[in-house]
Amino acid sequence: MSNDQRQAWFARVMESGLENDIFAPSDVLAHATPDVLASHLPPELLSKVLAASLAAGSMTPERVLETVTPELLAKHLPHEVLWQCIAAAATRAGINKSVGS
């Protein structure tokens, strides 16, 4: 598989997880921590996040994900981080039997 395909799949899964409330933006930022974001997001994207937060007066996980969309998450962040977020949601949902939940 190419990296584009893998990236597109992770973007789609992240988008679907957010749309279907499998996990919340706060759950995403629990894995995509500020350190992770700062390490992997390009400067222009970090600037947009900060500018949007300044304009709104606050920086919330929802607002961060308004700028850093699932496509951008899958493009810039390590997929392992995204997978940890997805797998943790599956565990919470009780469908990840391999974890022993």
Added chain:
Amino acid sequence: MHRRGRDPRRDQQVGGIVNLKPFLVAALQSALELGIAIPDDVIRHVTADVLATHLPRPLWARLLTACLGAARVDAALIVETIGVPSLCEHVPAHILWACIEEVGLRSLSRPSNAPPMSGSRPIPLVTPPPPPIEPKPAAPSTSSGPSIPTPAGGEPELDASLRGARIPPGQRFRTSTTGIGRLAANNNPRRPQAQATPPAPPPVTDPPTADASADRGGAPRAKRGQTEHDFDLETYVGGKDDWKNTLAVEDEQLVDWAAADETVTNGDEIGRKR
């Protein structure tokens, strides 16, 4: 915005069964569409026993109908017939998640430039035959290059047609009734070789061999009564095709000719006449 407005009631449903199915459908369907997963991955988890237990009878009827009408039954047929939404609707979520988990973990461990997974498409049982090759008449070839042997294992019909278009070895050499000429006239696949000992006195000329050379459009062959240098001059001046073909002789063959006793003997006479 990828999240609907916060609603306390929805917060209670986070991870609940209500929205789990669409998530599984999206994850599994996109994995199949993007080539992250193949139908075999699905069937490895959603086994026939799982389908027998959880798939409703109408879907089983559709599946059986499709299988009976298909030339080949494989995982792709099953997944396409049932459909990912129906699979996710009826198969337990933990089984589907096990499939998605395997696919996701595999995608993390697989390098990005790895070759595509095999088995994503069923291989047809019968390879379509190649288009029929019309047998071409053996036209006289004007090519002066060396003949390239046909690869082993080729189709017999193709070999036959190509063999007819190839330059007979006899046209690339002096067509005399010497030992080498006889080898060429007989279409002997062995390369002509110089004789280690001087040739025996020339036998009586074989008329069919000379006729065959005239039929092939070559220069008239010298008969045993003529001298060798007269024959060489006639061949060199008169036959343009033979002159071109002579240039195409491989070096190894030229060396063999130079090593022949008759060539060495007549070389002085040729040089004197020029």
